[in-house]
Amino acid sequence: MTPEGHALEEPPPRPPLIGPGHTFGSITDKISAIVLERRRTPLAWFIGFGIGFVLFLVLMVSITNLLLRGIGIWGPNTPVAWGFGIINFVWWIGIGHAGTLISAILLLLRQTWRQSINRFAEAMTLFAVAAAGLYPLLHVGRPWLDYWLFPYPNTMGMWPNFRSPLIWDVFAVSTYATVSLLFWYVGLIPDLATLRDRSENRAGRAVYGMLAMGWRGSARHWHRYELASLLLAGLATPLVVSVHTIVSFDFAVGIVPGWHATIFPPYFVAGAIYAGFAMVLTLAIPLRRIYGLQDFITMQHLNYMGRIVLATGLVVAYGYTMEAFMAWYSGNIYEQFMMINRFTGPYRYMYWSLLACNVVAPQALWFQRVRSSTIALMVICMFVNVGMWLERYIIIVVSLSADFMPSSWGLFTGTRWDWSMYVGTIGLFLTLFFLFIRFLPMISIFEMRTMLPEAKVEEESAA
Amino acid sequence: MRQRPPIYGLMAEFSDLGELVHATRTAHESGYRHMDAYTPVPVEELGELLAGHRSHLPLLVLLGGILGGIAGFALCYWTSVIDFPINVGGRPFNSWPSFIPITFECTVLGAALVTVLGLLALNGLPMPYHPVFNVPRFALSSRDRFFLCIEAEDPLFDREETRRFLERLVPRQVSEVDH
Numbered sequence: 001m002t003p004e005g006h007a008l009e010e011p012p013p014r015p016p017l018i019g020p021g022h023t024f025g026s027i028t029d030k031i032s033a034i035v036l037e038r039r040r041t042p043l044a045w046f047i048g049f050g051i052g053f054v055l056f057l058v059l060m061v062s063i064t065n066l067l068l069r070g071i072g073i074w075g076p077n078t079p080v081a082w083g084f085g086i087i088n089f090v091w092w093i094g095i096g097h098a099g100t101l102i103s104a105i106l107l108l109l110r111q112t113w114r115q116s117i118n119r120f121a122e123a124m125t126l127f128a129v130a131a132a133g134l135y136p137l138l139h140v141g142r143p144w145l146d147y148w149l150f151p152y153p154n155t156m157g158m159w160p161n162f163r164s165p166l167i168w169d170v171f172a173v174s175t176y177a178t179v180s181l182l183f184w185y186v187g188l189i190p191d192l193a194t195l196r197d198r199s200e201n202r203a204g205r206a207v208y209g210m211l212a213m214g215w216r217g218s219a220r221h222w223h224r225y226e227l228a229s230l231l232l233a234g235l236a237t238p239l240v241v242s243v244h245t246i247v248s249f250d251f252a253v254g255i256v257p258g259w260h261a262t263i264f265p266p267y268f269v270a271g272a273i274y275a276g277f278a279m280v281l282t283l284a285i286p287l288r289r290i291y292g293l294q295d296f297i298t299m300q301h302l303n304y305m306g307r308i309v310l311a312t313g314l315v316v317a318y319g320y321t322m323e324a325f326m327a328w329y330s331g332n333i334y335e336q337f338m339m340i341n342r343f344t345g346p347y348r349y350m351y352w353s354l355l356a357c358n359v360v361a362p363q364a365l366w367f368q369r370v371r372s373s374t375i376a377l378m379v380i381c382m383f384v385n386v387g388m389w390l391e392r393y394i395i396i397v398v399s400l401s402a403d404f405m406p407s408s409w410g411l412f413t414g415t416r417w418d419w420s421m422y423v424g425t426i427g428l429f430l431t432l433f434f435l436f437i438r439f440l441p442m443i444s445i446f447e448m449r450t451m452l453p454e455a456k457v458e459e460e461s462a463a
Numbered sequence: 464m465r466q467r468p469p470i471y472g473l474m475a476e477f478s479d480l481g482e483l484v485h486a487t488r489t490a491h492e493s494g495y496r497h498m499d500a501y502t503p504v505p506v507e508e509l510g511e512l513l514a515g516h517r518s519h520l521p522l523l524v525l526l527g528g529i530l531g532g533i534a535g536f537a538l539c540y541w542t543s544v545i546d547f548p549i550n551v552g553g554r555p556f557n558s559w560p561s562f563i564p565i566t567f568e569c570t571v572l573g574a575a576l577v578t579v580l581g582l583l584a585l586n587g588l589p590m591p592y593h594p595v596f597n598v599p600r601f602a603l604s605s606r607d608r609f610f611l612c613i614e615a616e617d618p619l620f621d622r623e624e625t626r627r628f629l630e631r632l633v634p635r636q637v638s639e640v641d642h
Contacts, residue, residue: 162539172564175571214588214590219509219512220513223518231578457508
């Protein structure tokens, strides 16, 4: 066979993205039954929701105590004035980015495998942004004056300082939350109509009916709907990149060693996607098991996500390498000291753990065998979730604890209220997520239908 | 004023998407214009047949984005240069590069809001009542059935003639849609 002939050969067919034997009806019934048939709510849901809700109550206690006693109950103090509040803010908002990536960028790239994971990944985005948003709102010290963050005409005759990255953050995060919510809601409308039509009780018909806004599947509506989805995807793509870029400006604009680097925006965006995909996998693996969704979220999906985790993990590893290289190459003693301090200073255990979690652990994903084992994937993703938290810890705490003047150095440790807030936001996230999978279709029903051969037009009768 | 027709239209139900597209095309070729197809999935061919003209949505979104961007920059400029000029780190009052992030975010926000509101407005949603829901089997249109409704407003519409026309397309059934 000539080389040319070889090149023309068809590539081996890819494994299907949907289990065999499904029809429009079976997909609709299977996904909507999770929401509509109360008797089928699995025990695991009650356990998961229970844990989430208990942790959510921990959050309520933590916030109450914070409001009563002030942020002195948290660890940050001069010189480390940013602690868990900012670490967790960046961690959560980074996690959220995978949802937008899946629903927007993969839509533009016509990756059809996104269609069974986009709905719950977008929900994950919303809830992660909600958890993230709590931190800066509470960190300001007097949360009841949070509206001062927004520009509004006031009796003081003052305006926010628009040259500050912190006000950029206000705009970036609130825009991101709004657009994510809109995108998610628009995606839900046809499925809400399905739930309205299939609900057997009055309350269900009324609530889903109102939310569906009278959607009737008209061809003219679908035409505009598809157009609007593409437009929203096109808008959300630069938005998601800009949000984490602006989050990285919070650091990069400051002249603190280890922060003042041009690599920060791309490195933060890659880290966000990395953390986010790890979290999508962390959620998807138990979900498909508990709800028997292996037909819709196949091993092929997990395989693809594993590859994205590996690819973005390599970008993140490149970021770490460049940070170290630039610290040396800059010739700046403060930058050089910061880097040595990371490797050998008081926080060295965290830095080495970070490298183990974020650089070493994902290398296992090069192997097909690892990517096709749900347990291995789950373990690696847990490493990444922890590693990305440690990354933010190192960036914030190491740089602030020992900057220019040794006389003003100081160490930071989280207090028990720091930890209870963190655990509490995990509770908020889990509570919202479990409510979502109970009351809304966690997989996009109409997008799953479009993947079937039934959705292709074959006008045989026209002949 | 024209008298309201006694029914909203006639609706044919199909169990196969190809049949629906064929039926819609035949109806279009026979001169029917006031009609709509209802499907559980988006169908490109039907959009081309029924929506016809290009949508105004992209233009509206562009305008929304431009307006949002101008508003974002104007907010930064007016507050930092005119209403409350204050020296921050020796930068000029109009330190426009630091206004770019907010300008960008407002551009995206304006465009996205117009996309969603425009989608709903052009589609006439929310719509609390629509006659097609009077056909009991129409609930299946959000599951696995395909419907074509020829509306009584159409000049060619005739209760008997149109019913015979639809029945020739071998649907599962044809039903009258009450107002």
